[in-house]
Amino acid sequence: MSRGNKVAIVALAMILCILFQTSISNADTFPAGGANGWGFNMNGWPNGKTFKTGDVIEFKYTPGVHNVVKVSKAGYDSCDGSGGQVFNSGDDKVALAQGLSYFICTIGPHCSNGVKAAVTAN
Ligand SMILES: [Cu+2]
Numbered sequence: 001m002s003r004g005n006k007v008a009i010v011a012l013a014m015i016l017c018i019l020f021q022t023s024i025s026n027a028d029t030f031p032a033g034g035a036n037g038w039g040f041n042m043n044g045w046p047n048g049k050t051f052k053t054g055d056v057i058e059f060k061y062t063p064g065v066h067n068v069v070k071v072s073k074a075g076y077d078s079c080d081g082s083g084g085q086v087f088n089s090g091d092d093k094v095a096l097a098q099g100l101s102y103f104i105c106t107i108g109p110h111c112s113n114g115v116k117a118a119v120t121a122n
Contacts, residue, residue: 027095032045032068033117042117051096051120056095057094067087068086070087070102073100079106096119099121101118
């Protein structure tokens with residue numbers, strides 16, 4: 001391989017790295033529940049806010065007091081976490097797929113008391 005080709009390949013690799021980094025940095029992180037965090041004081045968060053596909057929702061709460069379960073619409077509506085994806089670290093970051101994502105807390109009656117969120121990503 002000629003030196004010129006090697007330089008061209010390295011330059012192309014660097015451009016791809018820059019493009020990749022730019023696409024990552026377009027994703028933003030939002031705290032579930034806003035400043036109040038994931039819990040009883042979310043006041044209906046996200047209140048019709050719309051996010052971008054790939055944006056990250058960060059769920060902050062005291063581990064053991066709450067959890068986060070990603071569920072179907074049926075699970076969200078009925079507060080049933082069966083078969084859902086469970087997060088329980090107290091600081092869980094979930095990247096959004098396009099469309100609606102549903103999250104509930106399955107500890108006690110928390111979900112029925114409002115610890116739930118339906119999040120839309122475009
Ligand atoms: Cu809870």
